Amino acid sequence: MDGSIMRTAGWTEVCRLDDIPRQGARVVATPKHGQVAIFRTLDDTAFALEDRCPHKGGPLSQGIVHGHAVTCPLHSWVIDLGSGEAAAPDKGCARRIPVRVEDGIVLLASGAQP
Amino acid sequence: MNMISAQRQRLVVVGNGMAGMRTVENLLRLAPHRYDITVFGAEPHPNYDRIALSSVLAGEKSLDEIVINSRAWYAENDIRLISGDPVVSLDRATQTVTSAAGITLPYDRLLIATGSNPLAPPIPGLGLPGTCAFRDIADVETMIAAARTGRRVVVIGGGLLGLEAAWGLKRQGMSVALVHLMPTLLERQLDATAGTLLQRDLDRRGIAFFTNGQTEQILGTERAEGLRLADGREIPADLVVVAIGIRPNIGLARDAGLEVNRGIVVDDGLRTEDPHIHAVGECVEHRGQVFGLVAPIWEQAKVCAARLAGDESATYVTPPLSTRLKITGVDVFSAGALAAADEADEEITFQDVARGVYRKLVLRDGKMAGVVMYGDVADGGWYFQMLREGTNVAPMRDTLILGRAVAMAAAGAAAPDPAAAVAALPDTAEICGCNGVCKGTITSAITEHELTTLEAVRARTKASASCGSCSGQVEALLAHTLGSDYAEPTGEKAMCKCTSHGHDHVRREILAQTLKSIPAVMQALGWTRPEGCASCRPALNYYLLCAWPGEYQDDARSRFVNERMHANIQKDGTYSVVPRMWGGLTSAKELRAIAEVAERYDIPTVKVTGGQRIDLLGVKREQLPHVWRDLNAAGMVSGHAYGKSLRTVKTCVGSEWCRFGTQDSTAMGVALEKMTWGSWHPHKVKLAVSGCPRNCAEATIKDFGVIAVDSGWELHVGGNGGIHLRGTELLCKVATPEDVLEYCGAFLQLYREEARYLERTAPWIERVGIAHARARVVEDPEGRRALYARFLHAQSFAQKDPWAERAAGTDAGAFSTLVPAE
Numbered sequence: 001m002d003g004s005i006m007r008t009a010g011w012t013e014v015c016r017l018d019d020i021p022r023q024g025a026r027v028v029a030t031p032k033h034g035q036v037a038i039f040r041t042l043d044d045t046a047f048a049l050e051d052r053c054p055h056k057g058g059p060l061s062q063g064i065v066h067g068h069a070v071t072c073p074l075h076s077w078v079i080d081l082g083s084g085e086a087a088a089p090d091k092g093c094a095r096r097i098p099v100r101v102e103d104g105i106v107l108l109a110s111g112a113q114p
Numbered sequence: 115m116n117m118i119s120a121q122r123q124r125l126v127v128v129g130n131g132m133a134g135m136r137t138v139e140n141l142l143r144l145a146p147h148r149y150d151i152t153v154f155g156a157e158p159h160p161n162y163d164r165i166a167l168s169s170v171l172a173g174e175k176s177l178d179e180i181v182i183n184s185r186a187w188y189a190e191n192d193i194r195l196i197s198g199d200p201v202v203s204l205d206r207a208t209q210t211v212t213s214a215a216g217i218t219l220p221y222d223r224l225l226i227a228t229g230s231n232p233l234a235p236p237i238p239g240l241g242l243p244g245t246c247a248f249r250d251i252a253d254v255e256t257m258i259a260a261a262r263t264g265r266r267v268v269v270i271g272g273g274l275l276g277l278e279a280a281w282g283l284k285r286q287g288m289s290v291a292l293v294h295l296m297p298t299l300l301e302r303q304l305d306a307t308a309g310t311l312l313q314r315d316l317d318r319r320g321i322a323f324f325t326n327g328q329t330e331q332i333l334g335t336e337r338a339e340g341l342r343l344a345d346g347r348e349i350p351a352d353l354v355v356v357a358i359g360i361r362p363n364i365g366l367a368r369d370a371g372l373e374v375n376r377g378i379v380v381d382d383g384l385r386t387e388d389p390h391i392h393a394v395g396e397c398v399e400h401r402g403q404v405f406g407l408v409a410p411i412w413e414q415a416k417v418c419a420a421r422l423a424g425d426e427s428a429t430y431v432t433p434p435l436s437t438r439l440k441i442t443g444v445d446v447f448s449a450g451a452l453a454a455a456d457e458a459d460e461e462i463t464f465q466d467v468a469r470g471v472y473r474k475l476v477l478r479d480g481k482m483a484g485v486v487m488y489g490d491v492a493d494g495g496w497y498f499q500m501l502r503e504g505t506n507v508a509p510m511r512d513t514l515i516l517g518r519a520v521a522m523a524a525a526g527a528a529a530p531d532p533a534a535a536v537a538a539l540p541d542t543a544e545i546c547g548c549n550g551v552c553k554g555t556i557t558s559a560i561t562e563h564e565l566t567t568l569e570a571v572r573a574r575t576k577a578s579a580s581c582g583s584c585s586g587q588v589e590a591l592l593a594h595t596l597g598s599d600y601a602e603p604t605g606e607k608a609m610c611k612c613t614s615h616g617h618d619h620v621r622r623e624i625l626a627q628t629l630k631s632i633p634a635v636m637q638a639l640g641w642t643r644p645e646g647c648a649s650c651r652p653a654l655n656y657y658l659l660c661a662w663p664g665e666y667q668d669d670a671r672s673r674f675v676n677e678r679m680h681a682n683i684q685k686d687g688t689y690s691v692v693p694r695m696w697g698g699l700t701s702a703k704e705l706r707a708i709a710e711v712a713e714r715y716d717i718p719t720v721k722v723t724g725g726q727r728i729d730l731l732g733v734k735r736e737q738l739p740h741v742w743r744d745l746n747a748a749g750m751v752s753g754h755a756y757g758k759s760l761r762t763v764k765t766c767v768g769s770e771w772c773r774f775g776t777q778d779s780t781a782m783g784v785a786l787e788k789m790t791w792g793s794w795h796p797h798k799v800k801l802a803v804s805g806c807p808r809n810c811a812e813a814t815i816k817d818f819g820v821i822a823v824d825s826g827w828e829l830h831v832g833g834n835g836g837i838h839l840r841g842t843e844l845l846c847k848v849a850t851p852e853d854v855l856e857y858c859g860a861f862l863q864l865y866r867e868e869a870r871y872l873e874r875t876a877p878w879i880e881r882v883g884i885a886h887a888r889a890r891v892v893e894d895p896e897g898r899r900a901l902y903a904r905f906l907h908a909q910s911f912a913q914k915d916p917w918a919e920r921a922a923g924t925d926a927g928a929f930s931t932l933v934p935a936e
Contacts, residue, residue, distance in 0.1 A: 023671035064648040071648035073675035
């Protein structure tokens with residue numbers, strides 16, 4: 001990150017994909033969505049979820065990432081990164097934030113969701 | 115015999131031991147309705163496996179596990195069992211026996227199976243409290259009880275029985291000396307070379323030997339206090355075990371006027387001179403020979419049962435004998451002649467000093483006449499088979515000593531793998547020497563009864579049910595007979611849903627296949643989910659870290675948050691920070707720095723922990739590196755209060771200040787913490803050092819607790835508070851602080867290498883037994899030093915302060931929050 005974050009229509013650049021470790025996450029503070037966890041999976045896909053487990057609000061960004069899922073660090077709920085849904089038998093959903101990667105730059109939906 | 119009468123004949127069996135009951139079992143198979151059977155037993159127990167008593171003593175089996183026939187079995191087979199009541203007289207004229215309790219029963223046929231009594235030499239003092247034999251359950255109970263209260267035992271007798279008693283008592287945690295009359299051990303089963311190797315190995319395991327030792331007297335007046343040898347040496351002891359041999363129990367037969375010599379004299383049909391009376395087992399003498407090993411006795415039981423069932427052609431011939439020693443990890447095998455008898459005999463010997471392997475073959479007229487093996491005994495069955503069958507071994511004489519694989523390959527056959535070796539055996543080959551079970555019996559049982567597990571084969575055929583040394587061959591037979599239907603037992607729960615393998619298997623494979631990364635393990639062992647899960651990944655990361663210290667690249671992404679962030683996550687997503695305070699000691703400077711940090715970062719809660727540390731709670735993720743930097747500046751490092759790692763060493767003030775203190779427990783605690791901090795473990799590890807037995811540091815609910823006593827330090831292990839409170843067990847007592855460090859490092863390394871991930875020392879010790887920890891850490895000085903060295907080696911890479919690294923900028927992204935420009 002060199003601080004040169006730009007905004008294109010409806011999308012905010014947050015960081016380079018390489019700023020996030022594979023099987024890891026970074027936390028982004030957004031005015032619109034609050035604390036957002038941006039995940040990078042082993043296959044270099046980026047996902048973004050509100051950084052709150054639907055169970056007790058645990059910071060999902062701090063969980064262990066495996067496949068397209070993260071295990072919450074507080075009580076080990078497993079959350080699907082694509083849908084935000086908790087794996088059965090747990091029930092609940094973390095809010096998804098649209099995210100895309102362009103030229104190695106991670107872009108997070110900023111304004112009204114496209 | 116009245117052939118018309120429907121009334122059954124009356125068979126009375128005197129003796130409820132292995133020989134008598136094996137005869138009855140065989141008889142029930144051959145002629146289930148021929149007799150009304152009554153069994154008298156002197157011991158108050160059902161029929162049990164006397165061979166397995168050494169396993170009970172060694173803590174490897176429970177008494178329940180060695181019962182052969184339960185009381186229900188007697189009931190099911192309409193056998194009347196009168197136990198705890200020995201037969202005291204036999205009247206051949208009236209064909210009746212009378213028991214100690216006064217029960218008189220008539221018999222048509224009588225089977226005497228009174229076994230043997232321990233040989234009791236005329237040593238003054240024998241019979242005092244604190245002396246016993248090694249013969250029955252009562253003796254084993256005496257020894258186990260003595261191991262709980264006493265420390266030192268002397269075993270008299272360096273034969274099979276004495277050595278197994280000595281080893282079992284060692285496993286019970288006692289300090290063991292063994293007195294043997296002869297210059298080398300097991301002189302009837304081993305030649306001098308093998309006997310010397312055996313003595314060296316057992317000496318390394320902590321048994322002190324007094325060979326050429328003639329016992330003169332057992333010392334003590336109220337109870338045994340030790341032993342004096344003829345050469346004047348005295349050995350102190352709380353328990354003296356006499357295991358010099360057995361003598362056939364012939365009193366009943368002799369008093370009834372039957373012909374007796376050393377044993378009750380029987381013919382080839384196991385019949386005494388009285389046609390109504392048979393005898394089997396250790397009480398008999400057949401053609402001048404008496405018996406102590408199980409294989410010929412099983413053969414007697416077979417022949418005797420056939421005779422009782424009416425088969426007059428059944429004839430007993432003593433089979434060639436082989437011996438094994440039931441001491442875990444000490445492999446000894448012998449059969450036939452121990453040495454060349456004359457110039458016509460040939461001896462071939464082989465010795466590999468580095469591997470501790472020794473082998474001697476005795477050849478006579480181109481055939482095997484004897485074999486003595488030490489160390490590697492895998493081919494014992496093969497040699498013994500050729501010995502029994504009189505195979506002409508002259509064509510492979512040159513390579514015979516090198517074992518089956520080499521000899522067969524040299525003879526042009528493909529080198530057999532173990533499965534092929536078992537497959538190649540004829541059906542008559544004996545697999546289980548203890549129970550006399552042949553290959554054919556096992557394979558047909560597997561097929562007929564659709565057996566698929568070792569346990570099922572054991573239950574059906576008794577193969578491998580006694581000493582267990584043939585379990586591997588029985589498993590190979592299962593695999594060979596069932597082919598692909600045989601699922602190799604892992605006996606272990608799968609680690610998680612990503613794999614069918616258990617923890618222990620995975621750890622073994624990591625070493626065996628030199629797997630050095632998580633993906634390599636997952637690929638080699640066929641993980642069903644390629645990236646694993648939050649359960650198996652931290653376990654694998656730990657196993658690899660433990661297996662390849664300094665080499666394995668720790669995978670932060672497979673660490674639970676606390677171990678990645680080096681702080682303890684709280685319910686609101688903030689963290690707690692606990693700086694290390696060595697042995698619970700702190701100073702004005704450190705306290706001032708902590709106070710300043712608490713104020714500077716507006717830390718809401720400051721609390722004293724149960725492990726004598728100070729906990730700063732409610733630190734925000736972004737603040738962590740700053741808090742650490744400030745604590746580092748005052749000389750404090752990570753307290754690892756967050757990890758599956760060494761947490762704290764709790765101490766009392768000890769002799770420096772306390773009027774009761776016997777040793778400087780605080781300095782000991784600091785030294786332990788300096789040695790162990792930063793070490794990763796399967797689970798958290800807590801230590802404590804108390805300066806006197808009042809134990810103010812609560813050392814007896816710690817993973818490794820040290821309690822100072824006047825003469826040194828008691829080491830306690832396997833305790834924890836927590837949901838399942840468990841007090842420690844005493845590992846041993848040591849003399850010096852250096853010993854404490856060495857034993858501690860060795861114990862922790864053993865735990866690191868053998869426990870399953872997330873298994874604390876308490877359940878681990880419960881699973882493997884304190885005897886195992888003692889055997890590895892206390893009784894095996896060389897092994898202990900090796901463990902200790904591996905611990906220190908791992909520590910040379912582990913003792914880096916993770917806080918200092920992160921305060922200096924490592925992994926900064928983990929602590930910062932991105933704030934995009936809007």
